[in-house]
Amino acid sequence: MHLTSQDLTAIERIKKLNIVNAISGIRPANLIGTKGREGTNLAIFNSVTHIGSSPPLLGIVLRPKDEVPRHTYENIISSGYYTINHVHKSFSIQAHYTSAKFESDVSEFTSCGLSEEYLFGFEAPFVKESRVKLGMRFVEEIPIKLNNTMLIIGEIMHLTIPDGIMDDEGQLDLEEAGSTGVSGLNTYYQISKAHKLPYARTHQVPHFRNT
Amino acid sequence: MHLTSQDLTAIERIKKLNIVNAISGIRPANLIGTKGREGTNLAIFNSVTHIGSSPPLLGIVLRPKDEVPRHTYENIISSGYYTINHVHKSFSIQAHYTSAKFESDVSEFTSCGLSEEYLFGFEAPFVKESRVKLGMRFVEEIPIKLNNTMLIIGEIMHLTIPDGIMDDEGQLDLEEAGSTGVSGLNTYYQISKAHKLPYARTHQVPHFRNT
Numbered sequence: 001m002h003l004t005s006q007d008l009t010a011i012e013r014i015k016k017l018n019i020v021n022a023i024s025g026i027r028p029a030n031l032i033g034t035k036g037r038e039g040t041n042l043a044i045f046n047s048v049t050h051i052g053s054s055p056p057l058l059g060i061v062l063r064p065k066d067e068v069p070r071h072t073y074e075n076i077i078s079s080g081y082y083t084i085n086h087v088h089k090s091f092s093i094q095a096h097y098t099s100a101k102f103e104s105d106v107s108e109f110t111s112c113g114l115s116e117e118y119l120f121g122f123e124a125p126f127v128k129e130s131r132v133k134l135g136m137r138f139v140e141e142i143p144i145k146l147n148n149t150m151l152i153i154g155e156i157m158h159l160t161i162p163d164g165i166m167d168d169e170g171q172l173d174l175e176e177a178g179s180t181g182v183s184g185l186n187t188y189y190q191i192s193k194a195h196k197l198p199y200a201r202t203h204q205v206p207h208f209r210n211t
Numbered sequence: 212m213h214l215t216s217q218d219l220t221a222i223e224r225i226k227k228l229n230i231v232n233a234i235s236g237i238r239p240a241n242l243i244g245t246k247g248r249e250g251t252n253l254a255i256f257n258s259v260t261h262i263g264s265s266p267p268l269l270g271i272v273l274r275p276k277d278e279v280p281r282h283t284y285e286n287i288i289s290s291g292y293y294t295i296n297h298v299h300k301s302f303s304i305q306a307h308y309t310s311a312k313f314e315s316d317v318s319e320f321t322s323c324g325l326s327e328e329y330l331f332g333f334e335a336p337f338v339k340e341s342r343v344k345l346g347m348r349f350v351e352e353i354p355i356k357l358n359n360t361m362l363i364i365g366e367i368m369h370l371t372i373p374d375g376i377m378d379d380e381g382q383l384d385l386e387e388a389g390s391t392g393v394s395g396l397n398t399y400y401q402i403s404k405a406h407k408l409p410y411a412r413t414h415q416v417p418h419f420r421n422t
């Protein structure tokens with residue numbers, strides 16, 4: 001199947017949304033926890049991405065004016081803090097329903113059967129059910145004017161994971177952690193390790209033959 | 212295990228790189244194909260992310276001054292075109308070795324046993340072995356001054372996938388496509404479907420009980 005940009009433009013909005021949201025491949029399923037004037041908020045995001053390791057920075061792409069992530073955006077900006085929590089298969093259905101458009105005074109924690117947890121004196125709520133959790137400090141918002149989205153950049157202030165899922169080199173075993181991926185807006189995937197490869201050095205490249 | 216930002220700062224560079232590159236969860240494994248004055252270039256990236264569906268925009272975070280992605284960056288800016296190709300398990304080892312620091316006149320296609328393919332009159336090279344391929348037009352580069360990286364945004368001009376892996380709603384089956392994920396810099400994961408859930412509407416939220 002081949003689609004050109006003209007074909008894509010002509011496709012009905014929801015179908016196009018599904019196609020474009022899935023086409024870049026698997027994305028991480030994360031819950032973002034925040035606190036604002038109207039209470040706590042929890043929202044699922046598939047756009048958390050790595051920006052750099054020194055300082056340890058992660059980004060999220062969000063649309064400030066959309067209904068769903070609006071509270072997340074406002075709470076991040078007003079409080080300066082948020083949490084990123086991996087979604088596991090055991091609660092991916094609960095996590096998915098945080099994307100419903102609840103009233104602003106309703107906490108998705110309560111509505112979706114997930115538990116607030118406060119750790120390390122950090123002011124934003126963590127998700128108790130998650131095994132890999134990050135406490136983030138908001139650092140910068142970078143507008144993407146092309147489509148009125150924002151890249152929100154934060155620094156990792158706290159990181160907590162169960163013992164035994166990170167090796168001595170700092171490599172996290174996401175299969176062992178039970179972390180899930182998401183494709184498009186509503187298909188959740190389990191992940192299992194295929195290969196762990198060495199750092200690629202030119203003089204160690206195997207002799208591949210073109211197929 | 213709990214690490215604070217101070218703990219992270221004190222960790223040795225490579226270990227910190229491993230930790231921070233993996234901590235946001237699973238990321239898509241993609242090969243980016245470009246063409247420049249010195250020939251073709253192919254590089255593995257785990258930072259392709261969704262920016263918006265209308266117009267269909269994807270972003271990549273890259274470091275213009277690093278050794279490895281430099282040719283990719285230069286070729287994208289100078290030619291205005293690039294391809295994004297999903298990595299499958301059958302060639303993830305080859306794909307991984309494109310990250311070795313080859314000389315600028317060496318094409319990673321040849322060195323890593325992957326095949327250039329030219330489709331639809333598009334000028335950047337696709338990866339023949341890949342089943343999900345995008346032809347991208349460079350649109351904008353947004354500097355992230357915090358750590359001297361760039362968000363490169365492109366529009367999908369061509370999209371090609373095998374028949375039968377996208378349903379009528381435009382949902383792509385990444386398990387069927389055989390697309391892989393990556394965690395950190397060198398651990399590759401296979402993915403398998405866990406749940407396909409409906410669009411989350413407030414009046415259809417199941418009655419969850421807090422755990």
